[in-house]
Amino acid sequence: MYYDNNKCCTYPAGHFFKHFTNVAARLEPGLIFLAGHPVVLVLIYAITMMGICPLSHAQSRQAQIIERSVQAYGGEHLLTMPGLIVNERLSHYSQWLSGDARQGSMVTYLSELQNDYHIDFAGKRKVFKQANSRRVGSHGSDAPEVIHRLFISDQGTGVDHALQRYQPSSRITFDNTTLGFEAMLDTLLIRKLAQHKQASQWLGEAYIAGVPHDVITAPLDNNPDTKHTLYLNQQSGLLSRMMTEQQGHKRFYDFMAHRTTQAVRWSSEVLVSTAKGPQYHSKSRTVKVARPAERAFHIPAGYQQAPEIKPFDVSKLTVRTLADGVYFVGQDWGYTLFIDAGEYLVSAGTWQMNEQAGAWAKALAELRQSKALDKPVKYHIVTHHHIDHLRGLADTVAEHTTLLVHPADKSAVIDELGAQVKIESIPASYTLAGGKIRLLDVPNSHAAHNLVVYLPGSQILLTEDMFGSSFEDALHSPARWPDLDTYYRLDALVDRLTQQGITVAQYVSSHHGRVLTQADIDRAMAMPRTERAVLLKRLFGTQ
Missing domain, CATH: 2.50.20 (outer membrane lipoprotein receptor (LolB), chain A)
Known part of the structure; x- marks a missing residue:
């Protein structure tokens, strides 16, 4: 017995064979023709294998193309x-x-x-x-x-x-x-x-x-x-x-x-x-x-396993008091130093790549809320001309803040921020707030003019892009970029500080949440600046 889906009922097997016989009778002339002409059978088989049948062709075309390329590359x-x-x-x-x-x-x-x-x-x-x-x-x-x-x-x-x-x-x-x-x-x-x-x-x-x-x-x-x-x-x-x-x-x-x-x-x-x-x-x-x-x-041979390194947590917007009236505010890859100069605030350092991020404005708002500071930000010190340190400064317009810029960088800052911002050259004395803030220019390959901000009273130095660490205790290896280059920037910075007889207790960077000590900087200065030929030999010489 069998089940007919079209009629939804069951038939005896005899009826099935009768149905089959009728179909075979209708196909008989064609089968006789094919039996007498085997060449036609061969042609039908060849057409099927070549994929000329539209359905077969659609299913196998890309497979045939890929197989051809595999064979071209060596099979x-x-x-x-x-x-x-x-x-x-x-x-x-x-x-x-x-x-x-x-x-x-x-x-x-x-x-x-x-x-x-x-x-x-x-x-x-x-x-x-x-x-x-x-x-x-x-x-x-x-x-x-x-x-x-x-x-x-x-x-x-x-x-x-x-x-x-x-x-x-x-x-x-x-x-x-x-x-x-x-x-x-x-x-x-x-x-x-x-x-x-x-x-x-x-x-x-x-x-x-x-x-x-x-x-x-x-x-x-x-x-x-x-x-x-x-x-x-x-x-x-x-x-x-x-x-x-x-x-x-x-x-x-x-x-x-x-x-x-x-x-x-x-x-x-x-x-x-x-x-x-x-x-x-x-x-x-x-x-x-x-x-x-x-x-x-x-x-x-001789290489030792490095100690486990724990990253410094920068996930939250934080306000840290580094000294009386000195605040370090930020998160992620952008931090700002705020200095209370008495009747007003001075800020330095900021970073953002997205023009709508508002990093500087958010840092200022968090500072005001957490420390109940309602003083205006009279000046913001632009350390160098790079756009990642300028984009957030359009927000200074709402605060009526004046941007202090190295004379060589003024045109670049105007080009990026437009004429609506207030821009002045840094004082010729390189000092602000009655000597509470001192500026030093540390030229290097990263930026022809790179201002660092020093607070003599608390011995705090904002290094901006010069050096920093993203780890709780460790320092970055000089093997990788950009850390490789920051060690050479650090050499230039330390030379400048030594020439000026400046003592630093705390180092901060606009790219790092961690505050470094002089002991950390001494460790960094002891890091090897391995020569090019030695590095290449270590890397490729073991083959």
Whole structure:
């Protein structure tokens, strides 16, 4: 018996066979024709296998395109690689703060990156090394920023070659060990694409250098907010371009000059850019298909494990009294020093990147509420011309506050804030409030004029961008940017204080909630400023 969904009733089996016989009788002429013409059967089978049937074609087109690209990159050689060793040099372009107000607020920085990364696919291990040498920008030395990251046995580790120590890190994973630089190697992208074939989608065609390309989207990482779009050459199967999109921001990877190593294809030149301009451009690259040597995953002999570091809590807006009439107010990455000068207040230091954040106004409001201070802020000292220290100062208009600026920086401040703010040059005596406040100019590569604010009565110094710490007890390592550069700024600051015979008990920074002592500064001065050649040897010399 069987159940007929159309008639919703049950029939005996005999009726089923009668129904089948009637259908077979109707098909008999066609079956006889096909039996007498086997060539037609072969043609129907070929059409089905080629995907000319519209339904079959829609289901398999992207899979066929991806398979063609996998074969172009080495087929089984690509998919079964035991490991990969990549060494490359890239130029890195970025827009950042100028070192001199006459340049305007932003300039182009140029850095040279030397990357070396090893991947053990079978053992699921990675090591990433990078030396970042700034060629053009506001840096104080030729010492490179050095990065060394390992992922072994499901454990991440960071190695500090400036201080010759290492620190286990749960933030380092197999996927992020190379800090995203794997996305600049097309070979690894095609390998990932093969793994995500089922989730891919064909979007259409586009032309690059006159050649038609298939455009495919596929999720190549675990971030659902990132969209990957790949442009695959219809003639060669090679990846010419990838576009990533995240929160409306697009980045383009263009792959050129493909080569072959041990039957695996790879691009020897890559350009990474956005609509605003280039970001990375490779100068040289070598790729070796092999399982990395065991020594690549070793921590250098003699390196000690770093002590656990606890960050200083800056999550809440706080008001701290540093001395009678001296208040340190702020949170996160922005702090302001307020000085009670008797009939009025003087402020110095502030920071914000979002023009609507209102950091200075919020700090002032919190001070007034917590300390019952209703005095006007007569002056705010602008320490240097960088826009991250200017944006919140539009709020001074409502307070009728006068901005005191170094004469060389006045035009830059006016350009950023407009004519509605009150701006005056700092006094020629470099003093305020009857000598209660003293200013010192400490020129350095970060800013051609960098004012620090000294209070002789309480021996408090606002260093602004010169130096600080984000940790409860520890100091930053000089291995990483921007901390690498702040140690050279600190050298300039200490030289200036020594020349002036100034004694400091408390050091504060507009970027750090922690207040430093002279003992902390002495520790910082004892930190090694390791020379360039030594750092590079420590980083790359163990291979």
